[in-house]
Amino acid sequence: MKLKQSVIIMAALSLSIGARAQSVDEGIKMYNYERYQSAKTMLTPLAANNPTANYYLGLAELNLGDIEGARTTFSKYPDNYANASGLARVAFMQGNATAGMQMATALAGKAKKKDWEPQKYAADAITYTHGGDVQQAINWYKAATSNMDNADIHVAMGDAYQQLPGGGGEAMTNYEKATDKDPKNSLAFSRIGKLWYDAKNYTLALENWEKAKTADPTNPLPYCDLADAYSYVGKYDLSKENLEKCLDLSDKSSEDIVKYTGVLFLNKDYAKASQMAQDEINKGMKKPGLYGIVGASQYELNDAANKYGLENYRNYITTQDPAKVTANDYRTYAKILLKNNMGTDANSYLDKALTISKDTNKSDAYRQNAEALRDAREWGLAAGWYEQLCKEFPNDAKAIDYFYWGVCYYYSHNLGKASVAFEQMETKFPDQPSATYWRARTAAAVDSNAKTGEAIPFYTKWLASTTGEKKNADLMQAYQYLAIYYYNKDDAANAKIYLDKIEAIDPNNALAKQIRGIMSKPKAAAPAKKK
Secondary structure, eight states: OOOHHHHHHHHHHHHHHHHHHHHHHHHHHHHHTOOOHHHHHHHTTTGGGHHHHHHHHHHHHHTTOOOHHHHHTTEEEEESSHHHHHHHHHHHHHHHHHHHHEEEEEETHHHHOOOHHHHHHHHHHHSSSSSSSSHHHOOOOOOHTOOOOOOHHHHHEEEEESSSSSSSHHHHHHHHHHHHOTTTTTHHHHHHHHHHHHOOHHHHHHHHHHHHHHOOOOOOHHHHHHHHHHHHHHHHHHHHHHHHHHHSOOOOOOOHHHHHHHHHTTOHHHHHHHHHHHHHHTTTOOHHHHHHHHHHHHTTTTOOOGGGHHHHHHHHHSSSSSGHHHHHHHHHHHHHHHHTTTTHHHHHHHHHHHHHOOOTTHHHHHHHHHHHHHHHTOHHHHHHHHHHHHOOOOTTTTTTHHHOOOOOOOOHHOOHHHHHHHHHHHHHHHTHHHHHHHHHHHHHHHHSSSOOOOOHHHHHHHHHOOOOOOOOHHHHHHHHHHHHHHHHTTTTTHHHHHHHHHHOOOOOOHHHHHHHHHHHSOOOOOOOOOO
């Protein structure tokens, strides 16, 4: 009877140990899938009696931003290889790279002939932080594989190689070795998909992300990567679809929520994006990106009550890590400032957008800045950007850029600069009749009383041209100027030619009637000379 009872107790103990081990593995999987809060929840009750659970608990805390909490956690097992490497990670993350390297080197030095863990964990401390010697980490991984050539080491080594210039090939080799050793390694397939995507081989990227999904349908990473990929190429509906699946499988971290509200914004669902972001702010989430989404959405919704998103977007610009603010962010803020009639401030942010633009050729950045100002009818500021574009990038500037250079100066009443712009446009693009027409318009604006005839050669050339469509409104501009000029010159014959043309477009034209009425009256006789 006692024997039977002992067997039952042993069986129960075996099941308990098995369940605990399974829970640790599940916690590790949660960590690898970047579900840090889930990992922390699973591993916290196990950490007191399991150094491995304690190590991954500390890693989860690090990734949740609790560096001091992680230090306390790792310190519970200071002699354990994994937890010792965790303390090295803390040093790196606190900016003490020298101490971090010393701790990692000391740990790797504990490896005996058949040991692999000290080298692997020492290398991990460098790979997953910043400031350490990545090549040394790779050397330790290679040494570790001589005693334990497993999938985990190859995934980590691939991650290390990705940090070296030109290391993508070796990274791919290691990820593929991981999948050879473990065909169900969803994490490695996710990494391979991302590498192929970065290499612009989208077919192989999609193929490997599908393998990652098949290997473990609970892995959110391939869906997150697909969401990023589709967003990058402008397929925002597919991005949203994959991100929603990613959210279903993830912990819905603050980064995930910010990303989702961003995708809603890109899908032009501004009301939902704004509401969702505001809800998270009201719950206490103070991520700068959320304020950016609310502000940009209020601008797109033309929300005058909230000054078109000015306060929220200003909050984003001033609190976001400057390294994360993009040229487009500054340009969006400039548009909001323009909406609030703050043209000078807006222009300064457009300057910032140009400064941080990553494009080698800045012509498109100039163009986008000019368009933002033009849309806001800040004609003089817009003209300045178009002028810089055409002068600094003559090989990239298009006819439309020259056109807006001139038109914006025209509407800002700087007729001298407008004339220069249209003259250069006509010279560079002789097949564009609009250049000749606008030279005429500008000259006519200078000769506003049609006394000197400055616009005549340009209007004459334009009217004689057979290129392009001539709109009635443009023809009317030309005919009216010419009719007034010839009337002023007492050239009734030519004046009537253009009056006829005016009335062919608009039979009741007031100007034509007025001129005809004056011309129909007999001129008063000149006074007789006194004898």
